[in-house]
Amino acid sequence: MSENENQKVDHHLKSRRTFLKNSGLTVGGIVLGGAVANLLGVNTGGSSEHVHTSPQEPVSYPNEALMFFTMDQYRLTAAAAERIFPKDELGPGAIELNVAIYIDHQLASPWGANVKDYMQGPFYSPDQLQGTQLRLLRKDLFLLGLEGLDKYSNKKFKKNFIELEVNEQDEVLTDFESGEKYKLSGISSSHFFSMLRTLTIEGAYADPLYGGNKEMKGWKMRKYPGSYMSYTNDIQSNSFVEKKPQSLNSHMGH
Amino acid sequence: MSTKLPKVPVVIVGMGWAGGIIASELTKAGLKVVGLERGKARSTQDYSMGHDELRFQHRTELMQDLSKETITSRNNSKTRALPMRHYGTFIVGDGIGGAGSHWNGQTYRFLPYDFEIKTLTEKRYGKNKIKKGYTVQDWGMTYDELEPYYDTFEKMAGISGETVELYGKRSNPYPTGPMLKTPIMEEFEKATKKLGYKPYILPSGNLSENYTNPDGISRSACQYCAYCENFGCEYGAKADPVVTVIPVAKQTGNLDLRTHSNVTKIVNDGQKATGVIYVNTLTGEEFEQPAEVVVIASYVFNNVRLLLNSNLGKPYDPQTGAGAVGKNYAYQISAGGSTLFFDNKEFNLYGGAGALGIEIAEFTGDNFDHTNENFIHGAGIRTTQYGDRPIAVNRVPNGTASWGSEFKKQSIKYANSTFPVKIQGASLPHQQNYLDLDPTYKDAYGMPLLRMTYDYTEQDKEMVKYMSKVTRNIAENIGPDHIETSEEQAPFNVNKDTNTHNTGGVIMGADPQTSAVNSYLQMWDAENVFVAGASAFPHNSCFNPTGTLGALSYRAAEGIIRYMKDGGSLV
Ligand SMILES: Cc1cc2nc3c(=O)[nH]c(=O)nc-3n(C[C@H](O)[C@H](O)[C@H](O)COP(=O)(O)OP(=O)(O)OC[C@H]3O[C@@H](n4cnc5c(N)ncnc54)[C@H](O)[C@@H]3O)c2cc1C
Ligand code: SF4
Numbered sequence: 001m002s003e004n005e006n007q008k009v010d011h012h013l014k015s016r017r018t019f020l021k022n023s024g025l026t027v028g029g030i031v032l033g034g035a036v037a038n039l040l041g042v043n044t045g046g047s048s049e050h051v052h053t054s055p056q057e058p059v060s061y062p063n064e065a066l067m068f069f070t071m072d073q074y075r076l077t078a079a080a081a082e083r084i085f086p087k088d089e090l091g092p093g094a095i096e097l098n099v100a101i102y103i104d105h106q107l108a109s110p111w112g113a114n115v116k117d118y119m120q121g122p123f124y125s126p127d128q129l130q131g132t133q134l135r136l137l138r139k140d141l142f143l144l145g146l147e148g149l150d151k152y153s154n155k156k157f158k159k160n161f162i163e164l165e166v167n168e169q170d171e172v173l174t175d176f177e178s179g180e181k182y183k184l185s186g187i188s189s190s191h192f193f194s195m196l197r198t199l200t201i202e203g204a205y206a207d208p209l210y211g212g213n214k215e216m217k218g219w220k221m222r223k224y225p226g227s228y229m230s231y232t233n234d235i236q237s238n239s240f241v242e243k244k245p246q247s248l249n250s251h252m253g254h
Numbered sequence: 255m256s257t258k259l260p261k262v263p264v265v266i267v268g269m270g271w272a273g274g275i276i277a278s279e280l281t282k283a284g285l286k287v288v289g290l291e292r293g294k295a296r297s298t299q300d301y302s303m304g305h306d307e308l309r310f311q312h313r314t315e316l317m318q319d320l321s322k323e324t325i326t327s328r329n330n331s332k333t334r335a336l337p338m339r340h341y342g343t344f345i346v347g348d349g350i351g352g353a354g355s356h357w358n359g360q361t362y363r364f365l366p367y368d369f370e371i372k373t374l375t376e377k378r379y380g381k382n383k384i385k386k387g388y389t390v391q392d393w394g395m396t397y398d399e400l401e402p403y404y405d406t407f408e409k410m411a412g413i414s415g416e417t418v419e420l421y422g423k424r425s426n427p428y429p430t431g432p433m434l435k436t437p438i439m440e441e442f443e444k445a446t447k448k449l450g451y452k453p454y455i456l457p458s459g460n461l462s463e464n465y466t467n468p469d470g471i472s473r474s475a476c477q478y479c480a481y482c483e484n485f486g487c488e489y490g491a492k493a494d495p496v497v498t499v500i501p502v503a504k505q506t507g508n509l510d511l512r513t514h515s516n517v518t519k520i521v522n523d524g525q526k527a528t529g530v531i532y533v534n535t536l537t538g539e540e541f542e543q544p545a546e547v548v549v550i551a552s553y554v555f556n557n558v559r560l561l562l563n564s565n566l567g568k569p570y571d572p573q574t575g576a577g578a579v580g581k582n583y584a585y586q587i588s589a590g591g592s593t594l595f596f597d598n599k600e601f602n603l604y605g606g607a608g609a610l611g612i613e614i615a616e617f618t619g620d621n622f623d624h625t626n627e628n629f630i631h632g633a634g635i636r637t638t639q640y641g642d643r644p645i646a647v648n649r650v651p652n653g654t655a656s657w658g659s660e661f662k663k664q665s666i667k668y669a670n671s672t673f674p675v676k677i678q679g680a681s682l683p684h685q686q687n688y689l690d691l692d693p694t695y696k697d698a699y700g701m702p703l704l705r706m707t708y709d710y711t712e713q714d715k716e717m718v719k720y721m722s723k724v725t726r727n728i729a730e731n732i733g734p735d736h737i738e739t740s741e742e743q744a745p746f747n748v749n750k751d752t753n754t755h756n757t758g759g760v761i762m763g764a765d766p767q768t769s770a771v772n773s774y775l776q777m778w779d780a781e782n783v784f785v786a787g788a789s790a791f792p793h794n795s796c797f798n799p800t801g802t803l804g805a806l807s808y809r810a811a812e813g814i815i816r817y818m819k820d821g822g823s824l825v
Contacts, residue, residue: 231480
């Protein structure tokens with residue numbers, strides 16, 4: 001992207017920010033990324049302008065859509081994930097990386113329904129060392145957790161989670177992490193928190209095939225090359241060999 | 255009701271390294287073999303999309319489906335064991351090749367000391383060195399007796415490495431040269447040499463060069479692609495039963511390989527087995543497969559479970575110490591390592607291989623004086639480079655928040671700038687660490703699950719304290735900006751302590767009172783049943799187990815061929 005384009009995008013971001021602020025569509029003080037805006041039917045004009053100024057073909061992301069969450073659940077997930085993995089000077093955060101899309105797709109997958117887990121009863125409560133013993137499926141636990149985030153935010157700050165300031169959001173998440181302040185239908189909120197944290201890291205760094213790590217930007221931040229067939233020629237090098245990331249898509253033989 | 259099939263000479267349960275090796279040796283000798291494997295067929299084709307961290311490592315695509323069966327665990331016999339509902343530790347293999355498809359390929363021999371550990375320890379330190387409660391015993395064979403079988407295994411797999419003075423004598427050098435040395439390995443080498451140790455490159459089942467084995471199988475060299483541990487190798491560079499022993503067995507025309515076939519019972523009269531019962535996991539149909547010889551090679555857990563569920567052998571009793579099935583379950587010690595953080599140096603840690611690393615031998619086995627120590631045996635001290643993948647490896651200095659902007663900054667800052675000096679410690683058996691059947695939980699076929707009662711012992715804790723000082727010292731000599739050392743062994747945690755080296759439960763020995771199988775892995779209590787795998791180890795050494803279980807499998811195959819001719823006990 002040229003510097004000019006950067007300015008353009010910035011400009012659009014600014015106008016979008018104004019629009020979103022006015023219509024209350026910010027998430028935790030962070031302006032929603034393109035994906036959210038598009039899904040909300042917000043025409044910021046950004047993408048069409050982008051086509052005009054960009055020499056490249058426009059990229060479409062047909063899998064930037066939901067198979068599990070409602071729009072509200074999606075927005076809430078995006079906001080919470082952004083606090084786990086925030087945008088900063090190093091690069092994009094969870095929202096820009098489409099982490100919430102990733103989470104949506106994972107919860108809709110067999111993994112979300114614990115298909116490969118041992119789910120026979122009885123379910124006793126474990127000691128610290130025995131691993132979780134939950135009858136609840138991951139997808140249901142996650143929804144319970146989202147519901148809990150809003151309930152607890154309202155209890156503590158009289159607002160929904162996405163309307164809170166970021167430091168308030170962090171307080172809510174910290175309380176959820178500790179698991180001592182709030183229970184989700186009798187289940188410790190720390191179960192939900194740890195799933196949210198893990199899914200956020202996964203969504204930032206899994207192959208883009210799964211819907212997150214948009215444009216491999218998660219990998220770029222940490223100079224991770226993704227999937228190469230061989231490093232024989234680089235592995236002994238005394239200096240760092242930075243490689244342009246490749247995803248599994250490059251193995252499709254086209 | 256089960257459908258009774260025609261009788262065959264040999265049936266093997268499980269097609270990993272143990273089952274695969276035995277299948278290939280028997281079929282080459284002209285014996286007809288039925289191989290029963292609960293999982294699916296596999297080939298290198300399965301790995302064309304193999305560089306997928308989420309799918310293979312975190313969603314454990316190649317591992318046992320826990321919805322069908324798992325283990326239950328508890329830290330001591332006073333608590334209730336609960337099922338491991340999703341993977342934490344113990345990622346168990348499944349499908350043709352078993353864990354041999356997604357292992358790292360670190361291929362060691364155990365030490366001469368291991369095979370005669372009780373005798374040699376008492377000889378050097380006296381009768382009281384092995385403390386009460388530790389059921390340490392000799393293996394019923396020596397290193398020298400097993401050496402030729404190690405040699406065979408290494409040649410079949412094409413193991414790459416260099417001869418180590420402090421280890422047992424080798425009849426031949428490794429069939430292929432050592433792996434490449436990377437900058438972090440050089441750092442370890444420099445520091446350990448300065449300290450007077452002799453570092454060596456890890457013996458590797460990731461081929462360092464193109465290789466053709468004695469069976470005529472050609473494989474190409476490792477590409478250091480870094481998708482190795484937990485992944486299959488699309489090149490066939492990693493030694494895997496699927497690209498070595500299984501095709502050889504198939505080629506003879508003597509192997510009838512049946513996938514999706516889960517064995518639930520060994521049919522027996524208490525003296526001898528007559529065959530096995532298995533279920534087709536896709537259709538639910540049940541079959542009885544009669545056989546003259548039954549080989550159980552279904553990994554440590556199911557080797558024990560199948561025997562117990564079939565009333566074969568004498569179950570171990572932790573109170574009296576009598577019985578051998580379920581006895582001497584051991585694991586591996588991994589605490590005590592140091593992590594090195596560099597503020598201004600980046601290494602190419604995205605590359606690597608499952609068995610790429612460098613190690614010193616000076617703290618293994620009895621290669622150092624234990625007179626003043628409260629433990630016996632030891633650990634390999636090493637630096638490895640498997641390839642740091644971004645979901646799994648986010649090393650941050652202690653005290654860093656585990657999420658949010660601080661975590662993001664630090665994990666990215668150190669993404670290519672940390673490496674470990676770690677330990678792999680021996681795990682000695684204790685009377686209170688054992689395997690039996692769970693009284694409550696069952697598998698998908700209605701059979702009781704295996705129950706593990708296990709925790710780290712005083713011996714382990716003492717060793718970790720000692721070794722943590724060694725790793726710290728090496729780390730300081732490497733001289734990073736920041737070092738973190740784990741100094742204590744925490745209690746066993748089934749969620750966290752990921753290690754795949756489970757051993758014991760059907761242990762070998764010279765005495766039918768204290769062991770379950772002889773040195774041909776033939777059961778004392780049923781002469782036509784052979785139980786192959788690391789289940790035969792009376793304790794676990796400070797090395798990865800597969801070299802030794804591979805060697806034992808070759809010896810078992812030889813025994814089975816002899817048994818088919820002569821019958822009777824092989825010892
Ligand atoms: C990620 C990982 C890394 C590892 N790295 C190393 C390493 O670097 N070095 C090393 O030495 N070891 C390593 N190991 C351990 C090594 O993989 C095992 O020791 C070895 O593969 C065990 O071989 P096996 O044949 O005994 O068992 P497996 O390979 O587990 O094979 C047993 C087979 O039996 C089948 N089976 C089980 N129950 C039944 C049943 N009831 N009916 C029918 N079939 C059944 C299973 O599906 C499986 O295919 C690693 C393991 C893992 C998981
Ligand atoms: S690191 Fe080497 S042996 Fe391992 S999967 Fe890659 S190419 Fe194969």
